[in-house]
Amino acid sequence: SKRIALLTSGGDAPGMNAAIRGVVLACEKHDVQVYGYLQGYNGLIDDNYCLLTSDDVAQIVHLGGTILKSARCPQMCDDDGLKQAATNLMKSKIDALIVIGGDGSFNGLLALKRFWPGQMLGLPGTIDNDLDNTDYTIGFSTAINTALDAIDKIRDTAQAFDRVFAIELMGRHSGHLTFNTGIASGAEHIMSFENTNVSDTDKTLSELAQEINVIKQKRNRSYVIVVAENLWPGGVQTLATQLKQSHNIDCTVCVLGHIQRGGNPDAKDRVMATRMGVAAVQAVLLGETDKMVGEVNQEMVLVPLKTAIQQTKAVNSHLVEMQSTILKG
Numbered sequence: 001s002k003r004i005a006l007l008t009s010g011g012d013a014p015g016m017n018a019a020i021r022g023v024v025l026a027c028e029k030h031d032v033q034v035y036g037y038l039q040g041y042n043g044l045i046d047d048n049y050c051l052l053t054s055d056d057v058a059q060i061v062h063l064g065g066t067i068l069k070s071a072r073c074p075q076m077c078d079d080d081g082l083k084q085a086a087t088n089l090m091k092s093k094i095d096a097l098i099v100i101g102g103d104g105s106f107n108g109l110l111a112l113k114r115f116w117p118g119q120m121l122g123l124p125g126t127i128d129n130d131l132d133n134t135d136y137t138i139g140f141s142t143a144i145n146t147a148l149d150a151i152d153k154i155r156d157t158a159q160a161f162d163r164v165f166a167i168e169l170m171g172r173h174s175g176h177l178t179f180n181t182g183i184a185s186g187a188e189h190i191m192s193f194e195n196t197n198v199s200d201t202d203k204t205l206s207e208l209a210q211e212i213n214v215i216k217q218k219r220n221r222s223y224v225i226v227v228a229e230n231l232w233p234g235g236v237q238t239l240a241t242q243l244k245q246s247h248n249i250d251c252t253v254c255v256l257g258h259i260q261r262g263g264n265p266d267a268k269d270r271v272m273a274t275r276m277g278v279a280a281v282q283a284v285l286l287g288e289t290d291k292m293v294g295e296v297n298q299e300m301v302l303v304p305l306k307t308a309i310q311q312t313k314a315v316n317s318h319l320v321e322m323q324s325t326i327l328k329g
């Protein structure tokens with residue numbers, strides 16, 4: 001019978017376990033053996049795997065993190081590491097490799113292609129939603145809800161004290177998480193790559209200070225700014241310090257950080273991840289390779305891995321426009 005290798009790589013995302021379960025259950029139905037490699041690509045290089053059966057995945061659909069563990073694996077950037085991974089895959093007679101991860105993980109797959117001829121499929125697993133040709137990635141929805149829950153709580157304090165808060169959100173270099181969470185939380189201001197000029201920080205800061213002052217003069221109330229990580233030079237703490245020094249505005253900082261990566265996946269992530277896991281196995285059985293399973297308009301699609309990692313999926317322009325014209329302040 002066929003053998004599929006499965007691993008999770010890069011930042012963990014809620015719903016990865018649901019995807020693992022989908023893969024394993026679909027494989028069992030089709031009499032395919034699943035080799036679960038541990039700690040991302042490290043498992044391939046160290047030949048560290050376990051066989052997965054339906055028993056192993058019976059109780060995991062609701063769990064955050066990943067039972068296979070994850071890692072960022074620098075050895076996949078050099079030929080020795082890639083050759084070692086390929087040797088181990090061949091030794092175990094693996095027919096196909098399914099990787100759940102983000103763009104770094106898919107780059108690893110494409111690099112491995114030079115040394116291993118088997119089938120390769122990717123599942124989009126990242127809270128950043130920064131993969132092309134899929135509307136959503138596994139973990140994105142849950143991360144929004146987790147961040148939202150935290151911001152709602154901060155809002156209580158902000159409102160009780162009429163304070164200004166700057167809250168930093170994850171997303172690496174994309175604003176999907178920041179924009180969606182900002183709108184859902186009713187943030188007075190969203191600072192993200194799509195709408196913030198950081199080449200002239202003085203000007204951007206003055207405009208922000210002016211907006212805060214206008215609101216505060218009308219009626220003293222809380223003011224929440226959500227800020228994308230990696231956006232503001234020096235980070236969100238620098239932004240707050242500059243607001244104080246240049247405009248005498250007190251601003252409390254909160255970096256939500258890895259809270260956003262954890263927790264039980266929501267229903268949307270669980271259903272999507274399960275579908276994607278099953279679809280990946282079906283794709284393998286159809287002989288597909290070098291593809292990512294995506295979801296577009298609620299349907300499963302297969303897209304070339306290369307096009308999935310272009311990093312061109314923009315935040316919906318209606319959201320950006322609505323924020324600047326109607327919701328601001």
Ligand code: F6P
Pocket residue numbers: 011102126127128170171172173229261
């Ligand atoms: O890609 C997921 C992510 O959480 C990003 O949002 C963030 O920039 C990065 O990973 C953080 O990586 P690490 O957990 O290695 O610090």
